[in-house]
Amino acid sequence: xxxxxxxxxxxxxxxxxxxxxxxxxxxxxxxxxxxxxxxxxxxxxxxxxxxxxxxxxxxxxxxxxxxxxxxxxxxxxxxxxxxxxxxxxxxxxxxxxxxxxxxxxxxxxxxxxxxxxxxxxxxxxxxxxxxxxxxxxxxxxxxxxxxxxxxxxxxxxxxxxxxxxxxxxxxxxxxxxxxxxxxxxxxxxxxxxxxxxxxxxxxxxxxxxxxxxxxxxxxxxxxxxxxxxxxxxxxxxxxxxxxxxxxxxxxxxxxxxxxxxxxxxxxxxxxxxxxxxxxxxxxxxxxxxxxxxxxxxxxxxxxxxxxxxxxxxxxxxxxxxxxxxxxxxxxxxxxxxxxxxxxxxxxxxxxxxxxxxxxxxxxxxxxxxxxxxxxxxxxxxxxxxxxxxxx
Ligand SMILES: Nc1nc2c(ncn2[C@@H]2O[C@H](COP(=O)(O)OP(=O)(O)OP(=O)(O)O)[C@@H](O)[C@H]2O)c(=O)[nH]1
Numbered sequence: 001x002x003x004x005x006x007x008x009x010x011x012x013x014x015x016x017x018x019x020x021x022x023x024x025x026x027x028x029x030x031x032x033x034x035x036x037x038x039x040x041x042x043x044x045x046x047x048x049x050x051x052x053x054x055x056x057x058x059x060x061x062x063x064x065x066x067x068x069x070x071x072x073x074x075x076x077x078x079x080x081x082x083x084x085x086x087x088x089x090x091x092x093x094x095x096x097x098x099x100x101x102x103x104x105x106x107x108x109x110x111x112x113x114x115x116x117x118x119x120x121x122x123x124x125x126x127x128x129x130x131x132x133x134x135x136x137x138x139x140x141x142x143x144x145x146x147x148x149x150x151x152x153x154x155x156x157x158x159x160x161x162x163x164x165x166x167x168x169x170x171x172x173x174x175x176x177x178x179x180x181x182x183x184x185x186x187x188x189x190x191x192x193x194x195x196x197x198x199x200x201x202x203x204x205x206x207x208x209x210x211x212x213x214x215x216x217x218x219x220x221x222x223x224x225x226x227x228x229x230x231x232x233x234x235x236x237x238x239x240x241x242x243x244x245x246x247x248x249x250x251x252x253x254x255x256x257x258x259x260x261x262x263x264x265x266x267x268x269x270x271x272x273x274x275x276x277x278x279x280x281x282x283x284x285x286x287x288x289x290x291x292x293x294x295x296x297x298x299x300x301x302x303x304x305x306x307x308x309x310x311x312x313x314x315x316x317x318x319x320x321x322x323x324x325x326x327x328x329x330x331x332x333x334x335x336x337x338x339x340x341x342x343x344x345x346x347x348x349x350x351x352x353x354x355x356x357x358x359x360x361x362x363x364x365x366x367x368x369x370x371x372x373x374x375x376x377x378x379x380x381x382x383x384x385x386x387x388x389x390x391x
Contacts, residue, residue: 006206015198021205026091026141028201033140034094038085040138041098045081047134048105049074051127058124059116066112073108077101091141099135099149106131106153110160122171125164128157129182136186143194150187154179228303230280231287239302239310246300246314247358247366256359257314258321261373262290262328264307264351265385266342273341282337282349283307289331299324309351310373318357318390325353325388333386350386352377360391 005018017025048070055066081097088094106128113121132153139146157179165171226238234242243259250257264270264286271279290301290309300312311328313321329351337349354377356369363369372391380389 002205003209006202006209010199010202010206015195015202017198017201021201024205025198025201028204029091029141029197032200033091033197034085037094037098037138037140040134041081041085041101044098044102044134044138045074045078047130051109054127055112058120059113059118061118062112062116065115069108069112073105077104092145095139095141096145096149098138099146099153102131102135103149103152103156106156106160110156110163113160114163121164125161125175126178128160129179131157132179132183132186133189136190139190140193140197143191146190146194147187150183150190154183228287231284231303233287233291233309234300234302236302236305239300239304239312242300242302243310243312243366246312247369250314250358253315255315256317256357257312258316258324258355258357259369259373260311260313260321260325260328260353260355260388261304261370261377262309262311262351262353263377263381264349265381266339266344267307269341269343270339270349285335285337286332286349286351289335290328293324293328293331316357317359321355321357322388322390325355325390329353329386329388344385346386352380352385353388354378354380355388355390357391 009016009018052067052070056063084094084097109128113125132150135149135153136146161172161175162168226234228235246257267279270282287303287309290311293299294301298314302310304310313324332351333348335349338347339349340347354373354375356363356372356376358369360372363372376389376391380387383389
């Protein structure tokens with residue numbers, strides 16, 4: 001659902017952030033830009049303070065006043081900056097902190113210059129273009145407030161220049177011709193940065209969604225690959241993998257596991273008389289019965305193939321294996337699925353079980369455990385069906 005929304009935003013010229021993604025957008029920028037904003041604020045503070053030295057050389061008559069003013073500015077605003085970066089949640093506020101402080105700094109600096117009688121003032125005032133550049137360099141999140149503060153800085157600069165020039169004259173015109181390209185250049189920088197910020201957020205969201213979809217599809221594929229479509233039980237592939245794992249753990253921990261091979265009795269005549277769909281339904285009921293007797297992490301039932309199932313019990317000794325096997329044999333009979341075409345006189349579906357334990361002598365591998373269980377299943381069939389033979 002978010003996919004088309006994000007793609008549409010990316011295709012739009014200004015890459016607008018959809019309202020539903022705004023809080024995520026701010027969290028994203030907090031994660032990516034908070035440090036940058038803090039550093040550029042501190043650099044701005046350091047630069048503003050260090051210009052006391054330039055004042056000393058260019059406008060020495062107000063050097064002491066400049067140093068005192070800049071020190072006061074630093075002492076008053078630096079704690080506020082640090083506090084806001086520690087406490088404030090709003091990225092809009094932190095994004096605009098530097099431009100706002102620069103507006104104040106510009107007002108103060110021009111006020112200082114008006115107190116100087118130095119002949120350098122006329123040229124030195126050009127250094128004020130640093131204000132508009134620095135203010136826009138730091139913007140990362142919102143362009144509209146950046147534009148607002150740029151106009152505020154330009155107004156502070158403009159009134160200062162006009163005051164120093166004693167009104168609108170050639171000097172102010174020359175300053176404007178120098179200042180305006182710098183202003184447009186600076187606005188272009190902040191526009192590009194905020195646009196890039198929105199695009200990188202939207203692209204990151206798209207990547208995240210695509211990854212989620214892939215993981216989901218992967219999960220579904222794995223489930224499909226591991227599950228028997230008819231019964232919903234783990235299929236042979238999955239059961240084999242689980243059995244391998246259980247065998248390995250049993251060996252490592254020194255405990256025994258049991259394997260029960262289960263085969264529905266006289267299923268061919270059932271299929272022949274009731275039809276294949278009824279045979280499928282019967283397989284599903286038997287599978288459901290097995291699943292209902294399993295215990296998470298201890299017993300695992302799987303479809304071995306055809307009308308054969310397998311159950312793994314881990315850990316399991318001979319008593320537990322025999323008890324579970326008998327319980328299953330009784331339970332399937334109690335389901336009382338009619339089977340009126342058995343050649344042996346019984347009239348419900350039953351199954352036979354052959355079981356073996358990994359701790360039995362001569363069982364040195366999983367394949368041997370399967371072989372032994374299979375042999376006992378054959379015995380169960382030969383000795384009358386509907387029973388469990390456990391050795
Ligand atoms: N409906 C259905 N039948 C299946 C499926 N898989 C295997 N079968 C049937 O299961 C029957 C297995 O029959 P046999 O192996 O001859 O054995 P049986 O009749 O069960 O006899 P015993 O095992 O000796 O008791 C065959 O008729 C298969 O077609 C399945 O997925 N659906």
